[in-house]
Amino acid sequence: MTVYSQAQQPKSTTADLAIDQQVKELLQQMTLEEKVAQMRMFHAQIGVELSEEDELVLSDVVTEKLKLGIGGIKNPGEHLSPERAALLNNKLQRRIIESNRLGIPGFFVTESYNGVDAEGCTSFGRPINMAATFNRDLVKRVYDAVGREARLRGLHLTHSPEADIVRDPRFGRMSEAFSEDTYLTTEMIISAITGLQGDYIGLKSTHIGAVAKHFAGYAQVSGGTNFAAIEISPRTLIDEIFPPFKAAVQQANTLGVMASHGDLNGIASHANPWLLTEVLRNQWGFQGYVVSDANDIGRLYYFMKVAESPEDAAILGLKAGVDVDLYAEDAYSLLPKLAREDPSLMEYIDQSAGRVLRTKFILGLFDDPYIDIEAVSDQVRTEEYLDLAKQADMESIVLLKNSEVLPLSTAKATKIALVGPLLGEKDEEEFSSIAGNKISFITEKGFELTNGEGGVPELLSEAEQREGIERILAAAQQAEVIMAFVGGDEFTAKEGFFNNALGDRENIDPVGLQDELILELKKLGKPLIIVLKHRRTLSINTIAENADAILDCWDLSEMGNYALAEVVFGMDNPSGKLPVTVPRSIGQLPYHYSQKEINAKKGYLFAENSPLYPFGFGLSYTVFDYSQITLSDTLMSVDKPITATITLTNSGSVKGKETVQLYLKDLYGTVVRPMQELKGFEKVELEPGQSKQLSFTILPELLEYTGLDMKTNSGKGEVEIRIGSSSASFSSSRFRFQ
Known part of the structure; x- marks a missing residue:
């Protein structure tokens, strides 16, 4: 097997070129105010309702906003049943199209921490539960269900999943992300986004677009408190924080990206052109749209204080590469006046409005913006999806x-x-x-x-x-x-x-x-x-x-007690693995398994220098025996990867699933290297007495890191390979990359 995901970024097609031409033609017809309207989003709670008689009820504020069109609306119909939400969203979409001069549809946005964040949809386990399954295919199927249920409500995008690396349990949003580990999070992100988007081809009608967040480093807040400063070394940023986002763009083809609430080494993320334009677009090739986190463009002025006025904040966000202003009335609403005073801003406005329009074409909203309400009731929260939620629960415990x-x-x-x-x-x-x-x-x-x-x-x-x-x-x-x-x-x-x-x-x-x-x-x-x-x-x-x-x-999901009971009474064998390290005390923080090796040389007085439970740990009702590692060679080169093979045996008395984990340890580097890094895993099910041979291919890119000169180092030299049941239980062997 290969340690890389099979997900691939779609190639540019004739359809893409046609969309670009349609966007260009539409922009030529739009006024400045209409373009800026496409760059704004408001929350449905300011006045979008469905009456008891199933009539659309809009506040005066909302009615006024729709006259010029709108980029999107957050959470319309979130407290309604799926059927009534679809009805509301059809009526709302029709009103949007009829209210603006050019008939441009809007997109409707949700979030998905336990499935679709709306009434009547299947409630799945949290993202950190998904990571605990160590099961790529299962996670993709869960998010495929989420994408389908959301689209059936008339929704088009979700401000999920989180590609953040979570390593500080003081942080209250820990379970919204997947893991402390870069590789595991990356694999989960690919599974989640390709599931939500129906492998991208589903975006036209059956699935929704993903908006990966929070770019970048959000969960690394100082002291674990929301909105606090974020200090990440450039090397850590490139090697550990960026990869899940890069994979979201290049492998999963995420439709959107949300900027981080926080700063990044003193530079507010919403005003960081290096981050949002140079890295995201120029280096990685991202073609989607960037949305602000709630009110964060205005906060460049009144919270971050890197702008001297709301006007300055709007210009900073626009030039940095933020395309859509979420909620604020004191940010992009100012752009028409600012662009008249400074016509050079029109280039940025055209870019951002164009990216929003492109998103709407990809989602098929210009072709068929409405939901078939008759199809909703028998396709949302089905027995199949409830069984899926239960299976994910059982594999996450x-x-x-x-x-x-x-x-x-x-x-x-x-x-x-x-x-x-x-x-x-x-x-x-x-x-x-x-x-x-x-x-x-x-x-x-x-x-x-x-x-x-x-x-x-x-x-x-x-x-x-x-x-x-x-x-x-x-x-x-x-x-x-x-x-x-x-x-x-x-x-x-x-x-x-x-x-x-x-x-x-x-x-x-x-x-x-x-x-x-x-x-x-x-x-x-x-x-x-x-x-x-x-x-x-x-x-x-x-x-x-x-x-x-x-x-x-x-x-766990709404099926959690059933899954838990089946585990307790032996109807199912637990197979979850820890997606984080469990410390003995808060005094050990920061504490993750892939810290630099020098961090483990000395501990604290009167305390054990080890975690309470290590990353990747999880027991079973059966016993799995690992053979020693067999390498295809002890010398590896750029054109000759190495294959590592082990045999896994269920030597117990019941059937069980085991996650075999591959870790690599760079023994000598130009900079101080991590203790070890997860670089592959495979979950297998074995009957009592059954054995299976598993092979991991070690590709040169798995050894790359940012070297002394801040350029990519190939990682050549002595490498230790570890294969086992956790980051603390493994057999090892060595090879040389020459």
Whole structure:
């Protein structure tokens, strides 16, 4: 097998050239105001509704905006059923086309962190769950479903997926991205975008365009707080942060890119022509459109303070390469006046408006802008998609610990306590549907983690939590086995907004008295199974020490309990692998498996110098044995790649899936090199006693890095190859690249 994805960037076609000509002709007919209108987007919440009589209701503000046309509208119909959303969007599109002089359609935009961010669509697991599957094809199928469901609602684009590398669990948006690792994130990005876009050919009618974000370095914010400064060395930027975005452009052909909220080494991303034009367009060949993050062009003035006025901010964003202004009324709305004063701006306006129009032609909106409403009801949230969500859940659940407690059976327990603050209302019902009538459940949530205030949630008082712990202990006392649902929820890890809303944390221990709960449950002397649900990495030392088994679930889909129950009762074998490193404490940060080797030479006083759980780790109900590595040669050259082969054997008693991981370690470089780097993986399923031979081809480009002179270094020299079940468990061999 090859370690590269099969996704390829579409070649320029006659149709592309025809679109370019159509865009050119349309631009020639447009006024300055009409061009700028195509460069703006507003949120439907300012006045786009469907009445109870199914009539389109627009506010005066929206009606006025549509007179000149509009680039796009965010989240129209998000709180409606798919059928009514399609009806609304058809009516809205017709109004847009009829309201502007040239009949230019608009595009409608969503987001997709758990599937389509709208009522009535299939709720899938978070992106970080997708990465935990280490299954490219499965992830592509999930995003294919997302793309289809979104288009059936009348949507055309999604401000997803995130190509950010997430390495700081203080950051509240951690689960919106895929991984701490460059290679894994890149592979997930290719799968997600090609799925959403229907391999690009689906954009015309059945799928939606992806908008990869946040370009670039967004998740590397200082202190893990949203909007904070971002400091990344040029070498790290090129070697570790850029590759997922580059793949989004060159391999997955993403239709759009969103600029980052943050700065990049002091340069605001929305005012960075090197980033948005030189790198993205001139070096990588990106032909799509760039959209601002919410209000971020205006923020160049009043937040970033790199512009001295709103007018200066608009000019900075325009010249840097931002094509679409998301939401703001104090940025690109100023461009008509500015362009009359400075006609040289027209070149940039024509470019940006043209890119928006090109996007609309690619999406087929000039040919057929409407949805067949009759087709919606039987194609959204189907049994097929629910089964797909469940399969992705089962492959994303990571078994972190198992002292022969799992899987459960009636021989081990007939009465199980489901307890803890992350217990859901339907958990007992859904577990019972899988367990059958021979197993009964006792449930007690005990307490909520917070008061549920969306902006700045507050922890419940210790008195209230301890009262809840007493209720949990009383319930657990009656059972033979305890399953404790703990971790974090949507209030303890979320996006921190400007308007008095916080989502980041200065501590990565489980919030509240959850560790105390675990210690008290342990005293009962019963098998203790931890179900860990969360949206950020947590330092779970107390849990790891006291639990008999730990199932790390992150944030599962609406089918999550069914998947989890099947894993618990042995109907499915867990196969998820950690997409991040789990540190022992916040004091170890920054802490990812591919740090430079010198970082591991010395640890801290009174602490172990190792992660709690390493990247790529995940147990199984069976045992997989790896043979030693066999190399096709010990000398590699530019025209002679090396093949590394191992044999994987299921030596256990049940069928299982294992992710075989390939890591490369550059032993000597012109600059200090990472400890090791993931460069390939393959997920295989084996019956008991079955063996399979797996081969990885090591291509020269896998060894490239940015050298001492800031140019691409070929990586020639001694290389160690590692193949195993995680970044910490592998066999190794060496070869020389000459």
